[in-house]
Amino acid sequence: MMPLRMLRGLGVIIVGGVVAACGSFPPPPAPAPETDPTQVCQPVAEDDPLVGNWLSKRSQKGVVGELRTLFTLQADGRMLYTEQLKRPRQPSQGLSESGCWWRDGDVLVLKTLESNGVPVDADDPIYTNTYAISHRSTDKLRLRGSDGIEHNTERTSQGYRLPF
DSSP states (O other): OOOHHHHHHHHHHHHHHHHHHHHTSOOOOOOOOOOOGGGSOOOOOTTOTTOEEEEEEEOOTTOOSEEEEEEEEOTTSEEEEEEEEEOTTSOOEEEEEEEEEEEOSSEEEEEEEEETTEEOOTTSGGGEEEEEEEEEOSSEEEEEETTSOEEEEEEEOTTOOOOO
């Protein structure tokens, strides 16, 4: 007959071995995400005058610092929207969104699919933004958001990024 201490010690070893064995198997792989056809960007005309980088710098009442917004509109229908708050003696704070864009007459539509690198709920209306185009020339574009904020933008070089 085995002493009680030996049985208890043997039990601890067996339980520890079972737990270790169960923990060593990797979890099953997650199913591959299905491609949502509504999230595929549609190309625009290569010569669409909105294709390019558009930079806006503005002040806003109640906000200390300069707000910089960069609209990157690509011919394949993809967009990047970067907004940055530049304040004196403070690190910049920003928002970076990506998704699709298109025109509906004189309205620019931005559909965000990722915000700061994280997928968003594409059905949430907060991720669809519209801008009325009130002026357009070769190097200037004036946009008025549905929130009433006006962006007087200038065309920038193809690879331009906001400095941090």
